[in-house]
Amino acid sequence: MLGILRRASIAVKMMGTGATSEYTAAETNRYIELAQRVTEPRFRFMNMGYATPGVDEDYSWLKDEDFESRYNIGLIQKVLDGTDLVGRRVLDIGCGRGGPASFIARYRDAERVVGLDLCQPGIEFCQTIYAGIENLSFVVGDALNLPFEADSFDVICNIDSSHAYPDLGKFYSEVHRVLRPGGRFCYADFSVRGLGWLRVKKVKEYDFRVLAVSDLTKGVSHALTLNKENLARLMEEIIAKDPANRALVESYERMVNVRLARSMGHWRSITRFVNILAELA
Ligand SMILES: C[S@@+](CC[C@H](N)C(=O)[O-])C[C@H]1O[C@@H](n2cnc3c(N)ncnc32)[C@H](O)[C@@H]1O
Numbered sequence: 561m562l563g564i565l566r567r568a569s570i571a572v573k574m575m576g577t578g579a580t581s582e583y584t585a586a587e588t589n590r591y592i593e594l595a596q597r598v599t600e601p602r603f604r605f606m607n608m609g610y611a612t613p614g615v616d617e618d619y620s621w622l623k624d625e626d627f628e629s630r631y632n633i634g635l636i637q638k639v640l641d642g643t644d645l646v647g648r649r650v651l652d653i654g655c656g657r658g659g660p661a662s663f664i665a666r667y668r669d670a671e672r673v674v675g676l677d678l679c680q681p682g683i684e685f686c687q688t689i690y691a692g693i694e695n696l697s698f699v700v701g702d703a704l705n706l707p708f709e710a711d712s713f714d715v716i717c718n719i720d721s722s723h724a725y726p727d728l729g730k731f732y733s734e735v736h737r738v739l740r741p742g743g744r745f746c747y748a749d750f751s752v753r754g755l756g757w758l759r760v761k762k763v764k765e766y767d768f769r770v771l772a773v774s775d776l777t778k779g780v781s782h783a784l785t786l787n788k789e790n791l792a793r794l795m796e797e798i799i800a801k802d803p804a805n806r807a808l809v810e811s812y813e814r815m816v817n818v819r820l821a822r823s824m825g826h827w828r829s830i831t832r833f834v835n836i837l838a839e840l841a
Pocket of ligand 1: 591592605606654656657659677678724725
């Protein structure tokens with residue numbers, strides 16, 4: 561009962577303002593601190609991943625250096641949902657530590673890929689570790705005020721980031737502005753259970769034709785489970801290199817595990833991972 565009341569009150573708040581209930585400055589600060597203090601180049605993805613439950617996926621097509629990130633890459637593949645990127649100009653908003661943008665630049669023959677993030681140290685990290693990839697660049701910027709001309713991109717990706725934005729309406733209007741007519745918006749994020757429809761409704765208000773909406777929760781949850789030990793090992797290695805980072809790294813790992821607990825699909829779970837594929841009219 562309490563859960564229903566909570567979701568109803570969040571829905572009322574979100575309808576008026578376009579804000580998301582999940583916005584927390586603390587989470588954004590954690591990303592900034594992680595980027596400033598953790599320079600481990602193997603830590604490239606901060607999304608929760610995706611793996612189809614009950615399927616023994618074939619990852620043999622991945623290069624050796626990407627195998628460790630196979631579940632994170634699985635989420636990108638799912639969110640792109642077959643979108644043709646060959647020769648396209650792609651923008652990844654909320655690019656974090658650059659893993660998704662680097663994957664798209666190296667594997668999907670895009671003409672150029674730009675990763676954008678609010679977090680300056682994160683962008684500096686990306687500019688250093690992906691320096692050799694010709695069709696890839698990174699820029700500091702705000703999803704709510706994109707530093708690009710109108711119609712600059714053919715495809716815009718946004719993965720596991722928009723829950724941190726204080727105004728989703730402003731974000732969608734910016735995506736609309738910098739995407740060319742007919743361009744694709746490949747979008748996925750956490751949402752409070754039952755409220756994904758509010759995002760779909762809002763996206764449509766900005767002239768997007770919604771091509772597909774899917775609930776990826778089970779696959780995200782499965783990937784989090786499969787990846788739990790790998791993540792713990794990587795985090796321990798990061799701590800071993802600099803023990804002063806223990807509290808910060810453990811708080812990131814805790815956040816990931818809380819998301820896992822919240823998305824297990826049982827009747828009390830309050831978080832869903834929603835994927836919207838849309839095309840600009
Ligand atoms: C969970 S990480 C996801 C990173 C990446 N998409 C991935 O899949 O690995 C969320 C990212 O969103 C970024 N972010 C938060 N608010 C933002 C904003 N207003 N504009 C741009 N990026 C933002 C954070 O700095 C963080 O790097």
